Amino acid sequence: VKTKNFSLGELRCKCGCKMPASVIVRLERLMAQLEVIRAEVKAPVQVISGYRCEKRNRAVGGAKESRHLWGDAVDLQVEGRTGKELREIVEGLIAFGKIPDGGLGTYESRPRTLHYDMRLTPARWHT
Ligand SMILES: [Zn+2]
Numbered sequence: 001v002k003t004k005n006f007s008l009g010e011l012r013c014k015c016g017c018k019m020p021a022s023v024i025v026r027l028e029r030l031m032a033q034l035e036v037i038r039a040e041v042k043a044p045v046q047v048i049s050g051y052r053c054e055k056r057n058r059a060v061g062g063a064k065e066s067r068h069l070w071g072d073a074v075d076l077q078v079e080g081r082t083g084k085e086l087r088e089i090v091e092g093l094i095a096f097g098k099i100p101d102g103g104l105g106t107y108e109s110r111p112r113t114l115h116y117d118m119r120l121t122p123a124r125w126h127t
Pocket residue numbers: 013014015016017052053054055056
């Protein structure tokens with residue numbers, strides 16, 4: 001499965017485990033949002049982390065209830081942009097209804113990374 005600029009392979013769990021069908025469906029929805037983000041920043045979007053199985057999530061110290069476990073979360077980077085800049089851009093897309101609201105996070109320890117997910121109850125954080 002792939003969209004114009006993204007493939008399921010980029011979003012799959014890095015441990016190489018088999019993904020449940022429900023996860024694949026969510027990842028496909030996520031890829032559509034990544035296309036919208038890419039079109040807005042007009043630059044390649046690098047997927048740092050997509051779906052994580054329980055084992056992998058524990059290994060990387062992910063949050064216990066992480067949306068990465070559901071397959072509707074992505075950590076992304078864009079060359080020459082900070083996570084905070086990307087967050088502003090994505091907030092704009094959400095405000096205009098171009099992508100669904102959800103979770104947006106930035107991290108002191110990873111200044112180039114933006115976390116975006118499609119949770120139903122919106123959340124924002126900077127840690
Ligand atoms: Zn895995």
